[in-house]
Amino acid sequence: MLYSNPFAANFFPELVNCTICPRHCNADRLSGKPGYCQCDSSFLISSACIHKGEEPALSNTQGICNIFFSHCNLQCIYCQNYQISDNSSDIKPQNINEILVPIINILKTGIRHVGFVSPGHQIPQMKHIIEALKDFSNNLTFVYNSNGYDLTETLKSLEGMIDIYLPDFKYINPYTAKLLSGAEDYPEVAKKAIKEMYFQKGAYLAYDDNGLAESGLIIRHLILPGHIEESKNILKYIAGEISTSVNISIMSQYYPIPRVANHPILGRTITFEEYRDVFDEVERLGFTNGWSQEFGSHDNYLPNFNNENPFIPKKI
Numbered sequence: 015m016l017y018s019n020p021f022a023a024n025f026f027p028e029l030v031n032c033t034i035c036p037r038h039c040n041a042d043r044l045s046g047k048p049g050y051c052q053c054d055s056s057f058l059i060s061s062a063c064i065h066k067g068e069e070p071a072l073s074n075t076q077g078i079c080n081i082f083f084s085h086c087n088l089q090c091i092y093c094q095n096y097q098i099s100d101n102s103s104d105i106k107p108q109n110i111n112e113i114l115v116p117i118i119n120i121l122k123t124g125i126r127h128v129g130f131v132s133p134g135h136q137i138p139q140m141k142h143i144i145e146a147l148k149d150f151s152n153n154l155t156f157v158y159n160s161n162g163y164d165l166t167e168t169l170k171s172l173e174g175m176i177d178i179y180l181p182d183f184k185y186i187n188p189y190t191a192k193l194l195s196g197a198e199d200y201p202e203v204a205k206k207a208i209k210e211m212y213f214q215k216g217a218y219l220a221y222d223d224n225g226l227a228e229s230g231l232i233i234r235h236l237i238l239p240g241h242i243e244e245s246k247n248i249l250k251y252i253a254g255e256i257s258t259s260v261n262i263s264i265m266s267q268y269y270p271i272p273r274v275a276n277h278p279i280l281g282r283t284i285t286f287e288e289y290r291d292v293f294d295e296v297e298r299l300g301f302t303n304g305w306s307q308e309f310g311s312h313d314n315y316l317p318n319f320n321n322e323n324p325f326i327p328k329k330i
Contacts, residue, residue, distance in 0.1 A: 026138040029055050034168050035087040035134045036203045051085045051135040056107030057143075058084040058136065060098040062116045063323040064125065069263050069305050071219060071227040072157060072178070078127040079120040080159070081113075081143070082319070087135045088161050090184075090195045092238070092274050094267075097319040099132065110146060117143075118150055127226065129157040129180070134164050137172075144175060155228050162204040163197060169210045178219075179211040179231045186247045194238075194280075208233060208256065217259040218303075232261045232304070236268055240279035242288050246295045253299040262304040264292060269312035283312055 028034055029043040039049025046054045059081060066077040084098045084105040093099045117128070128147065133140040144156055155177045162181040183204055185191040191200035211231050219230035233252060237245050252262065266289055274280040289309045296306075317324035 025142055026055050028138055034137050034165070036163055036165055036197070036199060037087055050101070051087050052101040053085050053135055054107075055138075057110065057113055057139050058105050058107060059113055060084045060105055060319055061324055062113065062120065064120055064123075065129070068129070069180075069232060071221070071225075071232070071261075071305075072127055072129070072180070074224070074226055076123075076125055078129050078157065079117060079125050080129040080131050081117065081133075082131045082324075083133050083136050083140075085135060086132050086161065088163050088195045088197055088200070090161075091277075092194065092268070092271060092280050094269065094271060095132070095317060095319070096271050096273065097317075110142065113143060114146055114150075117147065121147075121151065121154070126151075126153060127155045127157060129159045131159045132161060133158065134160055134168075137168055141172075141175065155226070160207075162207055163200055164203070164207040166206050166210040169207060169214070173214050177229050178227055179215060180234065181208055181211060181231075182234050182236065183208060183248050183252070184236065185244060186251055187244055190241065190244055205251070205255070212256055212260065217257045217261075219261055230261065232263055234263045234265060236265045237284050237288065237292050238268055238280065239282050239284045239288065242291050245292045249292075249295050249299055249301070253301065258300045259302055260304075262296070262301055264296065264304070264306045265311075266307045266309055267312045269316055283310075 031040045032043050032049055033040060037050040041047055041049030043054045048054050061082040063080060064077040065080040066073050068078050072078050082098060084103060085101045086099040089101060130140050147154055157178045157180055158172065158176045159180045162183055184200065186201045188198045188201055192198035215229060215231040219227045222228045235245060235248055252260065266284060269283055270281050286309055
């Protein structure tokens with residue numbers, strides 16, 4: 015077999031019959047035949063930038079260096095990163111040096127946290143970036159910012175490499191998961207994945223002297239309009255099956271992107287009543303650690319990946 019990327023053949027053998035995510039495509043990505051995510055063995059990264067909108071324990075005032083992988087093993091119809099997450103998006107492949115230069119330039123400013131956003135379909139490439147960055151500094155904190163659709167076997171291979179797990183917990187109803195993200199098995203996969211992350215890290219975040227997290231688990235949940243029972247049932251599951259001491263991050267930033275602007279349920283932002291209902295459940299269940307976004311926060315978090323930094327509006 016002649017591979018289109020000899021470098022990948024040496025470093026990414028797991029992409030020959032790819033099963034690194036729950037899709038289990040068995041695609042030979044080294045020969046340029048992508049599976050569900052439409053990624054081969056290239057580094058497909060849309061942006062490496064400073065992001066100040068993450069949880070305070072991760073970004074504080076200086077921000078985190080976030081690396082946004084292109085394409086995704088979920089195709090959520092409402093994804094706010096749709097410009098890069100859509101598997102039909104045309105992102106130019108990069109080599110490792112092209113990727114490392116902007117990352118290292120950011121780290122030279124004093125930022126020590128490096129976040130990998132939606133890396134589940136490019137795990138081998140992520141690992142290679144981590145090893146390369148360790149040559150630059152042994153004082154970095156690596157954050158795995160995931161959609162929650164991760165294989166436990168893959169997560170086990172990250173133990174000792176990832177410092178902080180930051181998974182979404184999107185759905186607990188298989189029908190909702192199939193309808194909105196094309197993954198009926200998402201609830202069961204996410205349950206197992208988050209339990210594995212919890213097994214590796216436990217409930218509590220460890221902090222450094224500057225008040226930044228250096229190890230642990232934060233579970234995120236985005237409130238969707240018309241899906242408040244879904245949110246409440248997810249909270250009940252976390253409280254009953256994981257821990258009320260684990261750090262949770264409840265996000266109210268949902269905003270309908272163009273493709274769902276006319277959707278009968280998702281074509282609006284959440285109401286204050288929906289927002290309050292979810293937080294009443296957080297309090298009722300007795301969660302003690304975490305963060306929440308203020309109501310109406312969607313105006314502050316809409317990215318534009320046509321800008322050099324997606325989170326800073328382009329000047330006219």
